[in-house]
Amino acid sequence: MSARGAVGWLTTTDHKRIGILYCLTAFGFFLVGGALAGLIRAELASPGQQVVAIGTYNELFTIHGTVMIFLFLAPFGAGLINYLVPLQIGAPDMAFPRLNAASYWTYASGGLLVLLSSFATAGTGAAMGWYAYPPLSGPRFSPGVGVDLWIGGIALVAISSLLTGVNVLTTVFLMRAPGMTMWRLPVFTWNAVVTVVLGLLAFPPAVAAFALLFLDRRLGGSAFDPAGGGDPIVYQHLFWFLGHPEVYILILPFFGVITEVIPVFSRKPLFGYPGFVLATLAIGALSIGVWAHHMFTTGAVDNPFFSAMTFTIAVPTGVKFFNWIGTMWGGRIRWSAAPMMFAIAFLLNFLIGGVTGIMLAAPPLDYHLNDSYFLVSHFHYTMMGGGAFGVFAAIYFWFPKMTGRMLSERVGRLVAVGMFVGFNLTFWPQFVVGLRGMPRRVPDYPPGIGFDAPNLVSTLGVVVMSLAVLLFVWDWWRSLRRGPSASDDPWGGDSLEWTTSSPPPEHNFSTLPAIRSHRPAFDQRHPELVR
Amino acid sequence: MRRAAVVVALALVTSACSSTFGFPEGGTQQGRDIRELWTVFVLAAIAVAGVVYALIAWSLLRYRRRRGEDPDALGRQFHANVPLEVAYTAIPVAIVVALFSASLLTERRVTALDPDPATTVEATAFAWGWRFVYPEEQIEIVSPPSRPGEPGPELVLPLGEPTRVVLRSQDVIHAFWVPAFNFKRDAIPGRTTSFDLTPTHLGRFRGVCAEFCGLNHAVMTFTVRVVEPEAFEAWAREAAG
Numbered sequence: 219m220s221a222r223g224a225v226g227w228l229t230t231t232d233h234k235r236i237g238i239l240y241c242l243t244a245f246g247f248f249l250v251g252g253a254l255a256g257l258i259r260a261e262l263a264s265p266g267q268q269v270v271a272i273g274t275y276n277e278l279f280t281i282h283g284t285v286m287i288f289l290f291l292a293p294f295g296a297g298l299i300n301y302l303v304p305l306q307i308g309a310p311d312m313a314f315p316r317l318n319a320a321s322y323w324t325y326a327s328g329g330l331l332v333l334l335s336s337f338a339t340a341g342t343g344a345a346m347g348w349y350a351y352p353p354l355s356g357p358r359f360s361p362g363v364g365v366d367l368w369i370g371g372i373a374l375v376a377i378s379s380l381l382t383g384v385n386v387l388t389t390v391f392l393m394r395a396p397g398m399t400m401w402r403l404p405v406f407t408w409n410a411v412v413t414v415v416l417g418l419l420a421f422p423p424a425v426a427a428f429a430l431l432f433l434d435r436r437l438g439g440s441a442f443d444p445a446g447g448g449d450p451i452v453y454q455h456l457f458w459f460l461g462h463p464e465v466y467i468l469i470l471p472f473f474g475v476i477t478e479v480i481p482v483f484s485r486k487p488l489f490g491y492p493g494f495v496l497a498t499l500a501i502g503a504l505s506i507g508v509w510a511h512h513m514f515t516t517g518a519v520d521n522p523f524f525s526a527m528t529f530t531i532a533v534p535t536g537v538k539f540f541n542w543i544g545t546m547w548g549g550r551i552r553w554s555a556a557p558m559m560f561a562i563a564f565l566l567n568f569l570i571g572g573v574t575g576i577m578l579a580a581p582p583l584d585y586h587l588n589d590s591y592f593l594v595s596h597f598h599y600t601m602m603g604g605g606a607f608g609v610f611a612a613i614y615f616w617f618p619k620m621t622g623r624m625l626s627e628r629v630g631r632l633v634a635v636g637m638f639v640g641f642n643l644t645f646w647p648q649f650v651v652g653l654r655g656m657p658r659r660v661p662d663y664p665p666g667i668g669f670d671a672p673n674l675v676s677t678l679g680v681v682v683m684s685l686a687v688l689l690f691v692w693d694w695w696r697s698l699r700r701g702p703s704a705s706d707d708p709w710g711g712d713s714l715e716w717t718t719s720s721p722p723p724e725h726n727f728s729t730l731p732a733i734r735s736h737r738p739a740f741d742q743r744h745p746e747l748v749r
Numbered sequence: 750m751r752r753a754a755v756v757v758a759l760a761l762v763t764s765a766c767s768s769t770f771g772f773p774e775g776g777t778q779q780g781r782d783i784r785e786l787w788t789v790f791v792l793a794a795i796a797v798a799g800v801v802y803a804l805i806a807w808s809l810l811r812y813r814r815r816r817g818e819d820p821d822a823l824g825r826q827f828h829a830n831v832p833l834e835v836a837y838t839a840i841p842v843a844i845v846v847a848l849f850s851a852s853l854l855t856e857r858r859v860t861a862l863d864p865d866p867a868t869t870v871e872a873t874a875f876a877w878g879w880r881f882v883y884p885e886e887q888i889e890i891v892s893p894p895s896r897p898g899e900p901g902p903e904l905v906l907p908l909g910e911p912t913r914v915v916l917r918s919q920d921v922i923h924a925f926w927v928p929a930f931n932f933k934r935d936a937i938p939g940r941t942t943s944f945d946l947t948p949t950h951l952g953r954f955r956g957v958c959a960e961f962c963g964l965n966h967a968v969m970t971f972t973v974r975v976v977e978p979e980a981f982e983a984w985a986r987e988a989a990g
Contacts, residue, residue: 444939549824655928660967
C-alpha cells in the first residue's frame with residue numbers, strides 16, 4: 219500500500235500516478251509557454267516597441283519555444299504513455315517503476331533549470347532561440363549564465379527521455395498479457411513504441427552537441443567557433459538530428475490519441491490497422507533521415523537528398539489520413555462528443571500543416587519561406603493545431619478513467635470551438651505576413667508594408683484561444699471535485715483500460731478479458747461479433 | 750445553368766492560375782522561377798486538401814449519429830480494403846514524385862552560377878549591419894549603426910544582368926533575404942557561399958536579416974536598388990571616385 223496524500227504523490231512509483239504527474243507538470247508548462255506567447259503577441263499587435271524591451275523579447279521567444287517543445291508537448295505525451303501503456307497491454311506497472319519515478323523527477327528538475335535560465339539571471343538570460351545556434355550561443359556572444367542553465371536543463375530532459383524509452387520498450391516487449399501479440403497492440407501503444415525508439419536514437423547526438431557547446435563556453439573549446447577552427451554547421455547537423463525526429467516524438471503520441479478516439483466515437487474498428495502500424499514505423503524510419511531540410515538555406519548540405527526524404531514522409535502521413543477517414547466512413551459518428559471534436563479539429567488543422575510542410579520540403583520555396591512567419595505558422599499548425607489539440611482530445615477522453623469523474627460535455631464543446639476558431643485566427647494571418655516578407659524573431663516591424671492588419675488579427679486570435687483555455691481550466695478544477703461520477707467505460711472503448719475500474723486499482727486489473735484482437739474491450743461487450 | 754457554371758469554373762481557374770497566392774511576384778529571374786513553382790505547389794495543395802476535406806465532411810455529415818438513434822448502435826464493422834489501401838498509398842507516391850521533380854528542376858535553375866556575371870558583390874554580414882564591396886568597381890558600402898525605420902545600406906544591381914553575390918559573415922550566423930526576390934541564403938562565419946541575382950524589375954526593395962543574430966536582429970535591414978545597366982555604370986564611376 220502506498221503512502222497517502224502529498225507524500226504518496228511525491229514518493230510514488232505507480233505508473234498511473236507518475237503519468238498524471240507528468241501530465242499535470244506538462245500542462246503547467248503549457249500555461250507558462252502560453253503566457254509567454256501572449257506577451258509576444260501583445261508586442262506584435264501593432265508596429266513599434268510597446269510592451270517589452272528587445273532583450274526581454276528575445277528571452278520570451280527562446281523560452282516559449284523551449285518550454286512548448288521540451289517541457290510541454292513531449293512530456294505530456296510521455297505522461298500519457300506512462301499512464302496508458304501498462305493498462306493497454308494488461309500489465310500491472312512499468313518494467314522498472316523506480317526508474318520511471320527517476321525519469322519524472324529528472325524531467326521536472328530540467329524544466330526548473332530551463333525556467334531559471336531566463337527568469338532568474340538578471341539580464342543574462344538565455345536569448346539565443348530554442349535551437350541555440352553557435353556562435354550566437356557561444357561564449358563571445360552569450361557570455362551570461364543563462365545559456366549554461368539552459369544546456370543543463372535540456373540535458374536533464376534528454377536523459378529523462380532516454381530513461382523513459384528504455385522503460386517503455388522493456389515493458390511493451392516483455393510484459394504484455396497473454397494473447398496480446400504485437401499485431402494486437404492498441405494503436406496508441408504502437409505510436410508510443412515508435413516515439414520512444416526515436417527518442418533513444420535522436421537524443422544522444424544532441425546531448426553530445428550540448429556538451430561540446432558547454433566545453434566551448436566554459437572550458438576553452440572551439441568545436442563550433444570558426445575563430446578556433448570549429449564549424450557551426452556541425453552543431454546544426456547534430457542538433458537537427460535530434461530536432462527533426464523530435465517533432466515526430468511530439469506528434470506520434472497524439473496520432474495515437476486520435477486513432478483511439480475516432481474508432482470509439484464512430485462505432486467502428488480502425489480502418490486498415492496493419493497499414494496504419496506500417497505507416498507509423500515508416501514515419502519513424504524516415505524521420506531519422508530528413509534533418510537537414512532545416513538547413514536548405516545554408517548552402518552547405520545536399521538539398522536534393524534531404525528534400526526527397528522529406529517529400530517521402532508525406533506518403534505514410536497521407537496513409538494515416540485515409541485510415542482515419544476510412545474509420546469514420548460507414549460509422550455512427552458521435553461528433554458532438556468533446557474528445558471527437560478535438561480529434562476532428564486535429565484533422566482539419568494538421569492537414570494544413572501537412573500541405574505547407576510539402577511546400578517547405580521544396581528547397582526553392584524554402585529559400586523564400588524559411589525563417590519567415592510562414593514557417594512559424596506551418597509548425598504551429600502541426601505542433602499546436604495537431605499536438606495541442608491532441609492533448610485536449612486525450613484529456614477529455616481519459617479524464618474519466620484517470621479521476622472517476624466526467625468533464626462537462628457542454629463546456630468541452632465550447633472549449634473545442636473556441637480553441638479552433640482562436641487557433642485559426644492566430645495562425646492563418648501568419649502565413650500571409652510570412653509570404654509578404656516578415657521574418658520570425660523580430661519584436662517590431664515597419665508600418666504600412668502589409669504587416670499591420672494580419673498581426674492585429676493574429677493577436678486577437680490569441681485572446682480567443684486564451685479564453686477557451688481558461689474556461690477549460692475552470693471546468694477541469696470544478697469537475698475534479700464535483701463532476702458526475704464516471705462509469706468504468708463511459709465511451710464504449712476498445713482497449714483494455716476500459717475493462718478495469720475508473721480510476722483503476724493500484725495493480726490495474728483483477729481479471730483480464732480474453733485478448734483475441736486489438737479491441738479486447740469491444741470483444742468483451744460484443745461476443746457475438748468475435749470472428 | 751450548366752453553361753454558367755462552366756464559365757464561373759473557368760473564371761476561377763484562370764484567376765487562380767494568374768494569381769500568385771500571396772507570394773511576391775519575384776523581382777529577379779530566379780525569384781520568378783521560384784514563384785512559378787509555388788503556383789504549382791499551391792494548386793496541388795488546394796486539390797489534395799479539397800479532396801481530403803470533402804471526404805471528412807461527407808463522413809461526418811452522412812455517417813453522423815441521428816437524434817433518437819440507439820446510442821449503442823454500431824457502424825458496419827469492416828476492417829480493411831486492400832485494393833483501396835494500395836491506391837491511397839500509390840497516388841500520394843505519384844503526387845510526391847511529380848512535385849519533387851518540379852522542385853529539383855527549379856532548384857537547379859535558381860542556384861546555377863553564371864560563368865560570366867556582369868558584376869560581383871562581396872556581401873559581409875556582421876552584428877548588426879552589412880558591408881557590400883564591389884571588387885571590380887572598387888566600391889565599399891557599409892551600414893551605419895542600425896536604427897529602427899532606417900533603410901540601411903544600399904546594394905545597387907544592374908537590371909537584366911546576373912550579379913554574383915559572394916556572402917560571408919564575420920561573427921554569428923545571419924541570413925541575406927530580399928522578400929521581393931523570393932530568395933534568402935545564410936551567412937555563416939568561416940564559410941563562403943555564392944548565388945546570382947538577375948533583376949527583372951527596376952525599383953527599391955527591402956532586405957532583412959532572416960537568421961536571429963542577437964539584440965538588434967530586427968533592425969539589421971538593407972535596401973536593394975535596381976537600375977538600368979547604364980545608370981549602374983554611372984553610379985559605379987561616381988561611387989568609386
